Amino acid sequence: MIPVTQPFLPQIDEYQRLISKIWNEKWLTNHGPFVQELEQKLQDYLQVRSLFFVSNGTIALQLAIKALQIKKQIITTPFSFIATVTSILWENCEPVFVDIDPETLCIDPQKIEDAITEDTSAILATHVYGIPCEVEKIDAIAKKHHLKVIYDAAHAFGVKYKGKSLLNYGDISTLSFHATKLFHTVEGGAVINNGGEIGDQIINRIRNFGIEGEDYDYVGINAKNSEFHAAMGLCNLKYVEDIIQRRKVITEIYDMFLKDRYKRPYIGSEVTYNYCYYPIIFDSEEVLLKVKENLENHQILARRYFKPSLNQLPYIKKRFSCPIAEEVSKKVLCLPLFSELNRNDAERIATLVSEKSIKTY
Numbered sequence: 452m453i454p455v456t457q458p459f460l461p462q463i464d465e466y467q468r469l470i471s472k473i474w475n476e477k478w479l480t481n482h483g484p485f486v487q488e489l490e491q492k493l494q495d496y497l498q499v500r501s502l503f504f505v506s507n508g509t510i511a512l513q514l515a516i517k518a519l520q521i522k523k524q525i526i527t528t529p530f531s532f533i534a535t536v537t538s539i540l541w542e543n544c545e546p547v548f549v550d551i552d553p554e555t556l557c558i559d560p561q562k563i564e565d566a567i568t569e570d571t572s573a574i575l576a577t578h579v580y581g582i583p584c585e586v587e588k589i590d591a592i593a594k595k596h597h598l599k600v601i602y603d604a605a606h607a608f609g610v611k612y613k614g615k616s617l618l619n620y621g622d623i624s625t626l627s628f629h630a631t632k633l634f635h636t637v638e639g640g641a642v643i644n645n646g647g648e649i650g651d652q653i654i655n656r657i658r659n660f661g662i663e664g665e666d667y668d669y670v671g672i673n674a675k676n677s678e679f680h681a682a683m684g685l686c687n688l689k690y691v692e693d694i695i696q697r698r699k700v701i702t703e704i705y706d707m708f709l710k711d712r713y714k715r716p717y718i719g720s721e722v723t724y725n726y727c728y729y730p731i732i733f734d735s736e737e738v739l740l741k742v743k744e745n746l747e748n749h750q751i752l753a754r755r756y757f758k759p760s761l762n763q764l765p766y767i768k769k770r771f772s773c774p775i776a777e778e779v780s781k782k783v784l785c786l787p788l789f790s791e792l793n794r795n796d797a798e799r800i801a802t803l804v805s806e807k808s809i810k811t812y
């Protein structure tokens with residue numbers, strides 16, 4: 452069976468060497484030496500001014516909302532992983548969905564402006580599949596209307612925009628280091644503070660129950676991560692360039708077979724991409740289902756990321772008009788993409804995807 456993704460793992464003895472150090476030191480969690488080292492290395496690698504390693508990408512989003520003291524309405528994208536909206540709800544805010552751009556599949560800045568009310572306090576946008584949102588336009592809108600901006604950058608590890616880290620936009624960007632992501636720490640995530648209105652101190656404090664010294668006057672949470680997770684991150688970070696390169700090779704094979712046949716999201720020339728997903732937008736759900744079934748018959752799993760459109764979740768009671776996101780989420784399929792997928796398999800998958808649709812249509 453070829454899965455849609457497969458986590459990268461370092462050589463086991465490489466990880467064990469770090470684990471033995473933990474055994475010697477007996478410092479397991481609470482901002483230990485590996486966590487500190489990983490934060491520093493990630494900060495350098497990603498070219499960001501401050502990065503907080505946390506327990507997962509969902510808590511990173513919630514921490515960002517809490518730290519920026521966002522209340523009431525948050526304008527957000529319907530085309531993302533479910534954690535983008537659950538984090539808004541969990542922080543007792545109200546998601547206001549606006550539709551996406553049909554080319555980049557990221558939130559449409561034009562529609563953000565139309566949705567702003569006096570209860571709007573922030574924009575939470577996802578760089579979906581690692582494709583940058585229109586960050587300059589979003590920044591301008593946020594400035595004009597005094598809104599906070601959070602980017603869910605769970606897919607955007609290492610992505611550059613105009614030669615610089617995409618993570619430097621907005622007030623806060625968040626990352627996920629879950630096992631299925633491009634760079635992982637088994638479970639994990641990060642909060643990147645761009646040093647606007649809130650200090651690093653507040654984020655640090657919320658991550659650690661709200662405690663600072665002997666001061667307990669702040670409601671925080673436990674968002675810390677452990678030495679074991681940091682050790683996995685330190686091992687994997689050494690290989691991340693290599694992982695991205697290998698994904699690029701697979702992407703190019705897919706492109707060779709499929710680019711002219713199917714619609715793909717648009718990635719601008721100012722983007723240095725990370726090749727984290729390979730989504731195809733089919734002409735109809737019917738074609739998608741046929742292709743998916745054909746792949747499954749050959750023991751290949753493709754996944755319907757992201758479905759449903761988040762505005763259509765059963766617990767979202769308000770109605771929002773997001774026809775583009777609703778349609779794309781019915782017609783988009785992600786092909787297997789991971790560093791150890793070999794060329795032959797990639798060619799076989801691409802052939803199956805193109806053949807089937809030729810035969811049937």
Ligand SMILES: *Cc1c(COP(=O)(O)O)cnc(C)c1O
Pocket residue numbers: 507508509510531532534535577603605606626627628629639640
């Ligand atoms: C994976 C993901 C998250 C959640 O991250 P976890 O580490 O799994 O909690 C949030 N947003 C997006 C867009 C994701 O893909």
